[in-house]
Amino acid sequence: MPVQTTATTKVWQRFDRATRMRHYAGWIASTIVVLICWHFISEATRWHFVADAPQQFVEFVGRMFPPNWAYMDKLWLPLWDTLNIATLGTLLGIILAFPISFLAARNTTPHILVRYVALLIIVVSRSVNSLIWALLLVAILGPGVLAGIIAIGLRSIGFIGKLFYESIEETSNEPVEAISATGATPLQVLSYSILPQVMPSFAGVSIFRWDINIREATVIGLVGAGGIGLNLDASVNALRWDQAGMIFIVIFGLVLISEAVSAQVRKAII
Known part of the structure; x- marks a missing residue:
């Protein structure tokens, strides 16, 4: 200074x-x-539309209330599909991101070219939104839950892989040197010195991503990838705003429950 x-x-x-x-x-x-x-x-x-937005918002919300509570009987199965899409998609993302993260970390990658390929996979996954993945997969696999699961999984690779490999790079090198000094193989060094340091972080990141995927699973149904989004799209297209209001309440409750569950699980793990 x-x-x-x-x-x-x-x-x-x-x-x-x-x-x-x-x-x-x-x-x-x-x-x-x-x-x-x-x-x-x-x-x-169009600023005249903006000026009229508050009145339009009030009228829009008024159409959705009171919600059609009887429509809840038809939402249990789509709600279950949404949970399955988020959970299985997160599991798929973890399975794929786990080895990619070790290949992308500087201290565990076998070669610099392998690291660049792993980083490219992570960047591509993070660059494409889950809604775009779902749109592409619906065109390839057809509409349904399978397209949604794969879309969530492909989107999760980038998020999970990036945080995973950053955790690996932040590990202490002293346990690695100690295990290596005993004549352990590279796989044993990885299992007994690096994994114990990063597993709590891995678990926390996985639960956090599952919480995010609950939200994304409610949206990808708008393009035909299954879940409660299909019902929301059908209700909006049919101008059944009382049904749409019921779906919004269900989605809000689902997000609140997933947030509470993930917070408690992260607290218990970390």
Whole structure:
């Protein structure tokens, strides 16, 4: 931190003049970018619709209440399908991400090229939303729960794999050296020195991803990948807003329960 010297006193300054000028230039450039983006957004926005949005929202919510409670009898099976999609999709993602994470970590990968391939798989998985995966798989496999499970699994590889390999890279090297000194094989070193350090993190990440997948499983049905989203799409298309209101209540309750369960499980594990 520079100190500005005058003839009689020294004045403390946090940044020198060049650093302050760079900060000012950065703020000015950011402001200009925001204003340009706002200009293009404003041109593409119909502001009279925006002004009418509060009234439309009130009318929209009014159509959904009171919800059709009798429709709940038809939601148990789609709700079960949604849980299966989230759970089995998460399990598929864990199974695929587990070896990929060891190949992607610097301290466990067998070769730098293998690491780049593993990182590419993780990036591709994270780059494509689960809804896009579901749309592609429905076109290939047809509509149904199977497409939803695979879509959730493919999306989960990137999330789980990235957090897994970061946990592996943060492990302490002392247990590795101690196990290696006994003449253990690479697989034994992995099993007895690295895995015990990362398993609590792995378990926490897996439960957290399952919690996220519960939310995503309720959406992918909109493109035909099974679950309660199919019923929501059918109700909206038929303008049965009382049924849609019931589905929203069920989804909200499901998310709350999954959040509570995952929080308790993570607390018990970590």
